[in-house]
Amino acid sequence: MTLRLSGAVHRAFTGRPPAPADPFLVRIYSDMAELYGTAFDQERFEHANRNTFTDMARVLLDALPPLTDPVDLVVVASAVPDFDPRQSAVSYLTDALPGTPVAFTLSDQGDAAPYTALRLAGQYATEGRTKQALITVVDQTTVPANPGPPRQGTDARDGAAALLLSAEGPGAPAGVRQYGGLTPEDAHALLREALPGGLSALLLGGGLDPERVTVPSGVAVEPASAEFPCSGVWGLLADRLPHFAGQRRPVVLADFVPQGTGEAKAGELSFCVVDFGSTRA
Template sequence: MTLRLTGAAHRAFDGRPPAPADPYLVRIYSDMAQLYGTVFDQERFERANRNTFSDLARGLLDALPPQPDPFDLVVVASDVPDFEPRVSGVSYLTDALPGTPPGFALCDQGDAAPYTALRLAGQYAADGRAGRALVAVMDQTTTPANPGPPRQGEDARDGAAALLLSADGPGAPIGVRQYGGLTRADAHALLGEALPGGLGSLFVGGGLDPELVAVPSGVTVESAPGEFPCSGVWALLAERVPDLAGQRRPVVLADYVPQGTDEEKGGELCFCVVDFGAAAA
């Protein structure tokens, strides 16, 4: 059974009003830093946005139209775990969505996490266990260790994307593929070879250079905003769903996640085809 994309949303989140960091979290991260032989930067933590995954999930639901029908599955995908260990974005969504769906989180896969989440949701649907699913993708700038740009800085924002999926009814069929053991050059070549016929748009993450992908003429190519490394390509999709649906052509979203040096061929290519040309009304 193929999952279909029935809706999408993306929201950006600024920081909370200034407030002292929770002493409990400061103690936890100070102890962890000492354990790993580094130093916890409390000053940077004080300036951080401190939006939890539950905060991002709440904002996502506000950005979506009302969802009266029950859900069967929730998957939260992120590069790193929530900085706040006492709350759960998955549990928040499970309680907030109709049907009280089971849910779980995926992280520590870099920006490949959303693609893995979609594959897992698709397997649940194929097994007859998920007629409706929500995949939420989180970009959180508040981390206990220095995350490096663009996940830090005075102007850094958090971001989150929601993908509404259904095994029955209207929507555009989706398919996901992931290939490991690739150099960056390998990934660009393989992506160009795998693009479907009649492609309308290609959205790529920061790990890919669109100029190095062999794209047929007439295809619109866009790079995701760097401030949202994990949710950026899904933000492009969410912003353009009405136009893309009207064009009725396939759309590809792709990311390359380095997992070693090019000599080690440790990188992973992930891409998702959303076939608006085969969308059911």
């Protein structure tokens, strides 16, 4: 069975109303900072967005069409862990969704995590273990144990995307590829060579420069906002899903996760071809 993209949403989240920081979390991060010889910035924590993965997953579910058929697989993909270890988005989703889904999280892969999630969902479907899957991709700026600014910038919002996959839908994210050990130049060259014919749009995440990827005339190249480094390209896909479905041409999403700095440092290229050419709805 081939999983198809039957729904997609993306939402941005601003900070919560001002409230004192949870004393339990303050103690956790104070102890953690001391253990690792750094400093806990409680003032920054007081003013952080503090949207948990569960908070964002709840909003995403409300934004999707009502789900009545059983969901077999749930994956929460993120570049950073949830700042509140007492909450579990996968546990919430398991309870909130119909069926008894297998559920797990993917992290420690940076912005490559959503691509790995799609690849795993496809494997589950190939083995006949999944007819409907939900993948959530989360960007969270509240990282209180790190005294440096969030990588998105100090005023960035949190963000999250949901991808609903089933047998029916306007597009099939069938071509997921991931390559490690690439320099930025190698990554751009490999992406150029891998672009399919008849391409409609190329959606680029962090680490990729639109000027370094040559595409045929008429192909839209759209960089995702740096505000959402993990969920950005999936947000572009969600926002333009009806347009892409109407064009019935392939769309490519890509991210490059550098490991270190400079052109000589290796990193990981992930890209996904979403085929809108054989629509089933």
